Amino acid sequence: MRLKQFMEAISSFRRHDQRDGRHQKTEPVMEAPVVAPIMPLVDGAQLSRLMFVRSVLDWRDSAQVKMAGQALQLQTQVREHVRSTLSRQHFLQSVTAPTAEKALKEWLSAEVVPPIQRCVRQQQALLHQLSATAGADIQERLRIPTLPSGTRPDRLRKLSFNPKRENEIISAIDTWLLSGPDSVVERFCVQTSEIAATLMKSPPC
Numbered sequence: 001m002r003l004k005q006f007m008e009a010i011s012s013f014r015r016h017d018q019r020d021g022r023h024q025k026t027e028p029v030m031e032a033p034v035v036a037p038i039m040p041l042v043d044g045a046q047l048s049r050l051m052f053v054r055s056v057l058d059w060r061d062s063a064q065v066k067m068a069g070q071a072l073q074l075q076t077q078v079r080e081h082v083r084s085t086l087s088r089q090h091f092l093q094s095v096t097a098p099t100a101e102k103a104l105k106e107w108l109s110a111e112v113v114p115p116i117q118r119c120v121r122q123q124q125a126l127l128h129q130l131s132a133t134a135g136a137d138i139q140e141r142l143r144i145p146t147l148p149s150g151t152r153p154d155r156l157r158k159l160s161f162n163p164k165r166e167n168e169i170i171s172a173i174d175t176w177l178l179s180g181p182d183s184v185v186e187r188f189c190v191q192t193s194e195i196a197a198t199l200m201k202s203p204p205c
Helices: 002-023 044-087 091-095 100-130 136-141 154-158 163-179 184-201
Strands: none
Touching: 044 100, 044 163, 044 184, 100 154, 100 163, 100 184, 154 163, 163 184
């Protein structure tokens, strides 16, 4: 009798559990979101080339700024030297004064030309490092002409080195060094721009 009651109780529990299961809501299955692939903005094959071109442009701009800065410093030294030297000149020296070219020859060769040459050599060394991957043939063509030691402004030959010519002497050196269309700085900028253009056109390594 007890066994029969026990079996009926189990049967009743199972029917009740089945009814509850039919009333439970089935939770929807969430699908994983589909993530679209991220497309690169720059072709990976071209990235290294773009970085190289950027490095060449940075070298060109930096080289030109450094040369211009060097020339500005020298310009100040030139003015101070010319004015100081002429202010100490007595009357007889001014009458028998040599040409400005002769009077300033040694000073220009010792004080003005060497800093320009050092600046050129420094930029040439940086260029050599930059173009090391471009091949030996192109490296030989990427040379920045160095200012010869005896270079001087041509206009100084026509000017007497006396106080009356002070402004003309300073102007002649300024034009040769910095402000003229064929000045040391202008030629350097043209040369480095041409070198940069050649280097950027070189085939990628």
